[in-house]
Amino acid sequence: MRLLKKFLVITAASLLSMVCDMAQADGLADLKAALVRLQGQAPLKATIEAKTWSRQGEGKDLEETNGLANVAIDDGARGLQVLYSKEMLSRLELEEHAKEKNSKAKTPTLSAFKEFNSTELRPMISASGSMLRALDKHVLKSEKVESYNGKPARLLSFDFPIEKLPEDARKYVKKFEGSLDIWIAADGTPLASRAIQNMSGRAFVVVSFEQKNESESVYNQVGDRLLTVRKETKNSSSGMGEKGESKVVKTLQVQS
DSSP, X not given: OHHHHXXXXXXXXXXXXXXXXXXXXXXXXXXXXXXXXXXXXXXXXXXXXXEEEEXXXXXXXXXXXXXXXXXXXXXXXXXXXEEOOHHHHHHHHHHHHHHHHOTTOOOHHHHHHGGGSHHHHHHHHOHHHHHHHHXXXXXXXXXXXXXXXXXXXXXXXXXXXXXXXXXXXXXXXXXXXXXXXXXXXTTSOXXXXXXXXXXXXXXXXXXXXXXXXXXXXXXXXXXXXXXXEEEEEEEEEEETTEEEEEXXXXXXXXXX
């Protein structure tokens, strides 16, 4: 019994020490150091799947679309190569042909295809660069110890000042809220993130609008790379009598 009590006391002290060490650490510095460390160029082969959904309009003008597509990527000495299967290319051709005949034809592959351009793919296969750029636009608000998936972690919370919006958009925005949460491991490696932006305003005096954007990402370290293995983006907007919603879920799976 004494040995059990002694073990419990030591375990509790160790956990308390670990929590205190995490709380005293500079999470932002640790995060930036990890992002610099994880900008590797080791060869990578993976598959990426994109599922999209959107709904525009209301009533008889309501239009809803779903999309699904996937590609293989090979990032190596020759650069990034995006490989489209013969099956996918055949589906694209059939959907393009159907769209020419009927503008309302269902085109799920075409709908998701835009998610595979270089701008969308880079943050999936090399997340460090995009996160470092995001940090330049955010201001650290708080840091606290908070578990992630049942494991010890730190949560860094940031504000996104309205001054960081593009000037041509900022002049129309009257209300704005922007935030970024990043969960990091003890060594600063990102585990997950959530970004939210809500804005409303008025353009051309009479046109009011509202827009909400939310993005959640899950990360994984593979060698010297930081990968985004899952990203879910939700958008909703209203203005000029129109309403719209959209959702995109992208997942990455490393191939051996």
